[in-house]
Amino acid sequence: MTRRHRDAAATPATVRKLRCAVYTRVSTDEQTSQEYNSLHAQRDASEAFVSSQRAEGWMLVPDHYDDGGISGATLERPALQRLLRDIQAGRIDIVVCYKIDRLSRSLMDFSRLIEVFDANNVTFVSVTQSFNTTTSMGRLTLNILLSFAQFEREVIGERVRDKIAASRARGMWMGGPVPLGYRVENRKLLVDETAAATVRRVFVGFAETGSATRLLPALRQEGLVTKTGRPFDKGSIAKLLANRVYLGEAVHKGQSFPGEHDAIVPRALWDRVHAIMQESPRVRAGHARAQTPALLRGLLFGPDGRALSPTHTRKGGRLYRYYVSQAVLKGGANDASFRRLPAGEIEGLVMEQVRALLRQPEIIVGTWRAAQTEPPDLTETEVREALGRLDPLWDELFPAEQARIVRLLVDRVTVSDAGAEIKLNLEGLAGLARELGIPGGDQRRAA
Numbered sequence: 001m002t003r004r005h006r007d008a009a010a011t012p013a014t015v016r017k018l019r020c021a022v023y024t025r026v027s028t029d030e031q032t033s034q035e036y037n038s039l040h041a042q043r044d045a046s047e048a049f050v051s052s053q054r055a056e057g058w059m060l061v062p063d064h065y066d067d068g069g070i071s072g073a074t075l076e077r078p079a080l081q082r083l084l085r086d087i088q089a090g091r092i093d094i095v096v097c098y099k100i101d102r103l104s105r106s107l108m109d110f111s112r113l114i115e116v117f118d119a120n121n122v123t124f125v126s127v128t129q130s131f132n133t134t135t136s137m138g139r140l141t142l143n144i145l146l147s148f149a150q151f152e153r154e155v156i157g158e159r160v161r162d163k164i165a166a167s168r169a170r171g172m173w174m175g176g177p178v179p180l181g182y183r184v185e186n187r188k189l190l191v192d193e194t195a196a197a198t199v200r201r202v203f204v205g206f207a208e209t210g211s212a213t214r215l216l217p218a219l220r221q222e223g224l225v226t227k228t229g230r231p232f233d234k235g236s237i238a239k240l241l242a243n244r245v246y247l248g249e250a251v252h253k254g255q256s257f258p259g260e261h262d263a264i265v266p267r268a269l270w271d272r273v274h275a276i277m278q279e280s281p282r283v284r285a286g287h288a289r290a291q292t293p294a295l296l297r298g299l300l301f302g303p304d305g306r307a308l309s310p311t312h313t314r315k316g317g318r319l320y321r322y323y324v325s326q327a328v329l330k331g332g333a334n335d336a337s338f339r340r341l342p343a344g345e346i347e348g349l350v351m352e353q354v355r356a357l358l359r360q361p362e363i364i365v366g367t368w369r370a371a372q373t374e375p376p377d378l379t380e381t382e383v384r385e386a387l388g389r390l391d392p393l394w395d396e397l398f399p400a401e402q403a404r405i406v407r408l409l410v411d412r413v414t415v416s417d418a419g420a421e422i423k424l425n426l427e428g429l430a431g432l433a434r435e436l437g438i439p440g441g442d443q444r445r446a447a
Contacts, residue, residue, distance in 0.1 A: 015057040018093040021065055022046040023083055025102045029069035039066050042098040049127045050096060061092060072105035075112070084113075087120050094123045105152070179245050180227040181264050189245070189261035196264045198224045202232070202240055203265050207272045212237040217401070241273055295347045295406045296323065296413060303416040308341060341415065350413055351394070351406075353422055359388075 024042040043066070050058050063086070065079040075081075080103075086092050095117065097103050103124070104110040117124055181196040182189045201224060205215045212234045219232045226236050244251050247270055248263030294310030300323050301307055308323035321343035394402065411425040 015055075017059055018057045019061050019091065020050045020058050020094045020096050021061050021063065021083060021086070021092045022050070022096045023065045023067075023080065023103060024098065025067040025070065025072060025077070025079075027069070027071050039068055042102065045098050046096045046127050049125075058094065072101055072103070073109075075104070075109050084116060087116060087122050090120070092122060094125055096125050096127065098127050100126045100129060101152075178227070179243055180240065181246065182261065189259070191262050191264060195227075199240065199246060199264050200269075202237060203246075203269050203273055206237070206241060207269060207276065210276050241277065246270070294321070294323070294343065295403050296343075296350060296410075297403070299406070299410050299413050300341075300346070301412060301414050303414065308415075310343060312343075346415070346420070350410070350420055350422060353420060354406075354409055354424070355394075357422065357424060 022043055024039045024046070026038045043064070047060060050060055063082075065083045067077040067079040070077045083092070083095070087095075095103075100110070104113060114124065116122075178184055178189070181192055181199040183192045184190070201222070202215070202219070205218060206212065209215050215237065216232060216234070225231055226240075230236075240246075245259070245261070246263065246265040247267065248259050248261060250259040296308075297310050298307070302325055306325060308325055310321065311324050312319055312321045323341045323343055323346060325339050409424060411423045413423075414421045
């Protein structure tokens with residue numbers, strides 16, 4: 001044997017250093033509250049396993065990858081994401097876990113992780129389920145174990161859902177957004193009387209008006225808001241009116257059970273509101289239109305100087321409103337100018353022109369001058385801002401309130417072949433400007 005062969009035989013093969021990262025996880029915060037908890041136990045077992053492989057070149061990296069209180073059903077875990085970044089940066093050769101379900105309980109998620117491991121030549125090792133992913137047998141074992149892990153996760157989910165359903169059937173509060181009118185103490189719903197008054201106001205107001213649209217202005221004027229502190233809208237009103245929690249019931253998947261909490265809304269009021277809600281929106285709108293006062297009553301005149309009076313008729317269950325010439329109403333000649341005008345069209349035309357007039361500088365200046373006759377003194381800018389507030393609020397006002405404001409704004413409307421000529425009431429405009437809440441008005445009056 002030559003000297004070179006003797007030296008080669010005497011020199012042991014160089015062992016490659018393999019950098020090992022230990023990953024640990026627990027699902028609940030309670031498991032991390034103890035002085036020695038599951039995370040410590042997983043790490044101790046994993047580090048002992050790495051030490052047993054020291055002859056194979058295994059060595060621990062100094063970083064700890066521990067996720068406490070995070071479910072294995074998601075990959076959005078801080079320590080796991082940091083581990084993946086270090087893998088992609090080439091700092092790790094082996095990932096060691098106590099059990100595979102510590103890394104993931106989802107077969108699909110685990111497959112994604114293995115793809116990342118393989119792309120970066122990283123081996124995954126489970127301490128209690130001895131295998132590695134570099135062999136076909138290891139991959140087969142991994143898939144089998146993951147299938148059982150996913151099965152276990154689904155069974156746990158079913159148990160939790162069954163427990164929630166059973167608790168709901170007993171009327172218990174099982175968490176979630178707390179409805180307006182209640183607060184939570186010791187996992188029980190208790191009535192918050194201040195907020196409960198708002199809930200009752202919504203129910204009573206809807207029962208009286210039969211319309212969320214007509215109710216909204218009153219709620220906003222009273223400064224009432226939702227649980228999140230936002231003004232009510234049609235959607236929030238509908239959601240509140242449909243919530244059976246206010247009847248003292250617990251609801252689960254469409255089924256209602258007697259709840260442990262106290263009711264806010266009496267059954268009679270609930271039934272009254274829902275009897276109204278069962279009518280179609282068109283039917284309710286028809287009822288509202290039937291009760292709508294004529295906006296231009298006493299204000300609309302034809303070119304002959306005679307008033308046009310409001311009237312209506314029903315055909316096929318529908319309501320049709322008109323403004324009819326006095327000459328026709330009194331049995332006069334049928335050739336009277338503008339015998340009959342559709343109420344909706346003429347009212348819409350007049351209000352469109354009124355809104356346009358309120359933006360004209362000469363109207364604003366005239367209103368400002370008229371406002372100087374009575375306190376508080378308003379600036380031209382304040383008058384402009386006040387009149388500008390009317391336009392976005394108009395459609396939210398009660399019909400009776402719309403009619404009152406029209407009488408404040410409009411002195412006379414004369415219709416002719418050329419269109420509608422509108423004469424505004426500047427003193428009424430000035431009074432309306434004061435009503436629309438001038439910022440700082442209270443302070444100036446006090447001064």
